[in-house]
Amino acid sequence: xxxxxxxxxxxxxxxxxxxxxxxxxKYKGKPVIxxxxxxxxxxxxxxxxxxxxxxxxxxxxxxxxxxxxxxCPRGIYVxxxxxxxxxxxxxxxxxxxxxxxxxEQVSVDEGFLDVTNKVxxxxxxxxxxxxxxxxxxxxxxxxxxxxxxPNKLIAKLASDYKKPYGTTVIKPEDARKFISKLNVRKxxxxxxxxxxxxxxxxxxxxxxxxxxxxxxxxxxxxxxxYRMHEMSLGIDESEVTEEYETxxxxxxxxxxxxxxxxxxxxxxxxxxxxxxxxxxxxSDIQFKTVSIKIRYENFETHTRAKTxxxxxxxxxxxxxxxNQLCQPFLNIGRKIRLVGVRVSGLxxxxxxxxxxxx
DNA sequence: TCTGGGGTCCTAGGACCC
DNA sequence: TCTGGGGTCCTAGGACCC
Numbered sequence: 001x002x003x004x005x006x007x008x009x010x011x012x013x014x015x016x017x018x019x020x021x022x023x024x025x026k027y028k029g030k031p032v033i034x035x036x037x038x039x040x041x042x043x044x045x046x047x048x049x050x051x052x053x054x055x056x057x058x059x060x061x062x063x064x065x066x067x068x069x070x071x072c073p074r075g076i077y078v079x080x081x082x083x084x085x086x087x088x089x090x091x092x093x094x095x096x097x098x099x100x101x102x103x104e105q106v107s108v109d110e111g112f113l114d115v116t117n118k119v120x121x122x123x124x125x126x127x128x129x130x131x132x133x134x135x136x137x138x139x140x141x142x143x144x145x146x147x148x149x150p151n152k153l154i155a156k157l158a159s160d161y162k163k164p165y166g167t168t169v170i171k172p173e174d175a176r177k178f179i180s181k182l183n184v185r186k187x188x189x190x191x192x193x194x195x196x197x198x199x200x201x202x203x204x205x206x207x208x209x210x211x212x213x214x215x216x217x218x219x220x221x222x223x224x225x226y227r228m229h230e231m232s233l234g235i236d237e238s239e240v241t242e243e244y245e246t247x248x249x250x251x252x253x254x255x256x257x258x259x260x261x262x263x264x265x266x267x268x269x270x271x272x273x274x275x276x277x278x279x280x281x282x283s284d285i286q287f288k289t290v291s292i293k294i295r296y297e298n299f300e301t302h303t304r305a306k307t308x309x310x311x312x313x314x315x316x317x318x319x320x321x322x323n324q325l326c327q328p329f330l331n332i333g334r335k336i337r338l339v340g341v342r343v344s345g346l347x348x349x350x351x352x353x354x355x356x357x358x
Numbered sequence: 359t360c361t362g363g364g365g366t367c368c369t370a371g372g373a374c375c376c
Numbered sequence: 377t378c379t380g381g382g383g384t385c386c387t388a389g390g391a392c393c394c
Binding site: 190302 | 388394
Binding site: 035036044045046047048062063064065066067070080082107189222223224246247248249250251252253254299338340342 | 359360361362363364365366367368369
């Protein structure tokens, strides 16, 4: 009995931009940038997603929209329509779910499929991937890329290897070689900060990471050092899991212009709470902790939290707690850029203890 | 270049309990 | 005089992911 798995990772290509192209055929053949209003280069905010044509101009996700505007002034700039993307995502995930033994939705545009007992080998897995890709394209008019490998880590890195509309198959015996060549930044959990620390240690490729002794990594990164070392060898024992429980729920907003009037902050908090409280009621959620987040104009960010001795779902309680928690940050002669409210310590109603619905 | 909004997970210190 | 040890909960900050 072998315990080798066959995992597919499916990633929708430039998802938000693809949906916009689908809805607006006149966008085809043009750079499409989904994100904040660029306001002739003065806009505040970032790029959410852009299509591959926009990427040729150097535009990237998470880039300030003002920079995107400089790189690609003639692009088509659209505000995101998250409700639409959620609907299309839901439709696509519903199509996919029937194929694997287990399906895990990771985000709006990604999912893992454990097909170990559905296919007899990697050739069959590749055929299945082709079938799923065509079905999504025919029925939903968007493309996706698929990675196939012996675990979630390899499958995920493989789906990223050839995009858009690519399929990359990494058999178990090729996993080490495949992962060795990658930059450490590709590994999940290694972001800009960790990348910089690794660079100081002269570690830039996964191969160099694999050759580093675990002690050095653990001394530098704590328990994550072990995980980094495992990943560098292509090891990932985690299962494709269908269960998912929400841990927190909230909203935040960046003001059009930085503010110092407390009334404006309180009003914003009220609106944010009104918005997500609907979700709390609809999903039958109770909570016991309320947190606020304040970001000053210089991007310095603070959080404060208050935990009740009981679970509740009362809107006014959230507003009162949030206002109270904000007080120390107001009227001190500093301008505020962002305010946020979040509830956690959740007691989930039966409805919510199911699949993640993004 | 000047940094969104939705989240998750980790760490570290302090309070408190037995 | 010089002060345990383990567990749990809470808070604040930070890195990271999509």
